[in-house]
Amino acid sequence: MVKDAQGVYVTDIDGTTYLDFSSQLVNTNIGHQHPSVVRAIQEQAAVLSTIAPQHGYESRYRAAELILDHSFDGATKVFFTNGGTEAVEHAIRMARLHTGRYKVLSAYRSYHGATSTSINLTGDPRRWPNDYGTEGAVHFFGPFLYRSAYGATTEEEERERALANLERIIQFEGPSSFAAIILESIPGTAGIMVPPPGFLAGVREICDRYGIVYVADEVMCGFGRTGSWFGYLDHDVKPDLVAFAKGVNSGYVPLGGVVVNEAIAATFNDRVYPGGLTYSGHPLACAAAVASIEAMQSEGIVENARRIGDEVLRPGLTDLAAKHPIIGEVRGLGVFFALDLVSDRATKEPLAPYGGSSPAMNDILAACRNERLLIFNNFNRIHVVPPCTVSDEEAREGLARLDRALSAADKYYTGD
Ligand SMILES: Cc1ncc(COP(=O)(O)O)c(C=O)c1O
Numbered sequence: 001m002v003k004d005a006q007g008v009y010v011t012d013i014d015g016t017t018y019l020d021f022s023s024q025l026v027n028t029n030i031g032h033q034h035p036s037v038v039r040a041i042q043e044q045a046a047v048l049s050t051i052a053p054q055h056g057y058e059s060r061y062r063a064a065e066l067i068l069d070h071s072f073d074g075a076t077k078v079f080f081t082n083g084g085t086e087a088v089e090h091a092i093r094m095a096r097l098h099t100g101r102y103k104v105l106s107a108y109r110s111y112h113g114a115t116s117t118s119i120n121l122t123g124d125p126r127r128w129p130n131d132y133g134t135e136g137a138v139h140f141f142g143p144f145l146y147r148s149a150y151g152a153t154t155e156e157e158e159r160e161r162a163l164a165n166l167e168r169i170i171q172f173e174g175p176s177s178f179a180a181i182i183l184e185s186i187p188g189t190a191g192i193m194v195p196p197p198g199f200l201a202g203v204r205e206i207c208d209r210y211g212i213v214y215v216a217d218e219v220m221c222g223f224g225r226t227g228s229w230f231g232y233l234d235h236d237v238k239p240d241l242v243a244f245a246k247g248v249n250s251g252y253v254p255l256g257g258v259v260v261n262e263a264i265a266a267t268f269n270d271r272v273y274p275g276g277l278t279y280s281g282h283p284l285a286c287a288a289a290v291a292s293i294e295a296m297q298s299e300g301i302v303e304n305a306r307r308i309g310d311e312v313l314r315p316g317l318t319d320l321a322a323k324h325p326i327i328g329e330v331r332g333l334g335v336f337f338a339l340d341l342v343s344d345r346a347t348k349e350p351l352a353p354y355g356g357s358s359p360a361m362n363d364i365l366a367a368c369r370n371e372r373l374l375i376f377n378n379f380n381r382i383h384v385v386p387p388c389t390v391s392d393e394e395a396r397e398g399l400a401r402l403d404r405a406l407s408a409a410d411k412y413y414t415g416d
Pocket of ligand 1: 025083084085086088111112113114184188189217218219220221245246256
């Protein structure tokens with residue numbers, strides 16, 4: 001039971017304070033209770049708490065303008081939603097209406113949200129009970145050298161083989177049936193696998209070759225998490241649509257949306273886009289987005305995320321890997337790192353099975369709690385994902401707590 005939170009700390013009703021290395025669900029990029037964001041919500045509430053989407057007003061206009069300022073060249077419009085899964089649903093709907101096609105490609109090892117289309121595009125076990133084979137989702141293995149689906153031994157091989165496989169699937173599934181490919185620019189919940197250089201550009205080329213819309217899902221990796229405003233920006237690639245949420249205003253008030261390129265926006269110039277939402281562009285959420293993006297700009301918060309990754313988290317986690325053999329791989333950037341935990345480095349046997357947990361993982365999570373460290377866990381992985389505002393000292397303190405917590409599972413290592 002939480003009482004309050006401040007910066008990177010969360011305090012429960014008994015007065016115990018936890019260091020938040022999870023950013024909740026990887027969304028409080030700006031930390032808890034940033035004063036200018038709280039004030040913006042209060043000021044907006046005092047003058048215009050709600051308004052239907054057909055009316056314009058200052059904060060929505062300004063939020064869209066700021067988001068477009070940080071987006072790809074040619075980003076034209078923003079369609080606001082209430083969160084990430086709606087952003088994905090609407091991006092796919094736009095792609096389908098724009099192309100007149102239905103099927104959508106997405107990656108195994110991905111998460112795109114909990115509503116019907118998003119969960120079916122998702123590549124993790126949460127899809128299975130929701131899959132009636134009706135959503136037109138076709139999955140493929142994206143690049144992930146540590147657990148390569150392609151038997152690759154270098155990043156270049158992994159990139160080339162993943163791209164060749166993707167193209168072969170398109171050819172065999174029917175090139176003219178695909179409306180979109182949706183990819184997390186850096187898959188988040190599924191394991192923070194930074195794609196090899198050139199992979200996303202290769203996906204772009206395949207999309208162009210077959211008239212497929214490229215949707216970047218930036219819900220988790222966007223707005224500073226990777227040390228860039230958006231994950232795709234580091235990969236020299238221009239998506240057609242970008243789904244965002246979480247870090248746009250750190251979830252102080254729910255908000256998501258789709259950044260739309262010129263061609264797709266033009267599809268709906270003379271034709272109604274059939275997807276209105278009562279709360280689209282909600283004033284409190286948009287006011288929070290404006291204040292949050294402005295604070296990120298003026299306080300160098302995105303730059304801080306990159307620096308913390310390079311100077312504290314990557315070296316610190318690499319040191320932990322030298323100490324704890326259960327750490328099979330450290331990967332990530334910015335404030336977006338994963339520890340892939342194994343019982344044997346040679347076989348890479350995961351410390352918990354795909355889709356499951358294990359006594360070893362439970363021991364680590366219990367130890368994190370004892371250390372007063374909030375951490376993100378998925379199957380055999382621990383994700384180190386503090387707010388982008390985390391200081392050097394806080395990041396080092398979190399690593400020290402994590403070090404002690406990992407010791408709880410060292411006994412499960414069975415390798416040499
Ligand atoms: C990449 C990605 N897309 C979509 C979503 C869904 O967002 P929401 O939970 O706001 O609906 C998430 C949530 O974690 C996500 O990580």
